[in-house]
Amino acid sequence: MAAQFEIQLFTNRMIVRNISTGQTIVRVATQPFSSTRLLIGDLDAAEQLLGGIIKDMEGWRRFLRSAVKASFQPMEQCEGGLCPVEAQILCDLGVRMGFTEVEII
Secondary structure (H helix, E strand, O other): OOEEEEEEEEOOEEEEEEOOOOOEEEEEOOOOOOOOOOOOOOHHHHHHHHHHHHHHOOOHHHHOOOOEEEEEEEOOOOOOOOOHHHHHHHHHHHHHHOOOEEEEO
């Protein structure tokens, strides 16, 4: 069974929940990834934060050997929906993290 994460994105903050275990980690970025115009304005900083959260999850090493699904849910700066560029940024973040399937809610 593939691991599955639900990732809620806020301005410079993420909430990540492992659907299988129910474990949730909330973290504020020490290096800001949001800009005044984009929820993810710095992809490298967002990747660093999300990677740190995943590594703090119980059993994170087994995620490296299995298929991992992720659902990204922007919670701020998304009035009127995401434009194609913003959706692509989220997909790129998923690819960088090694997720095999990415859904944008």
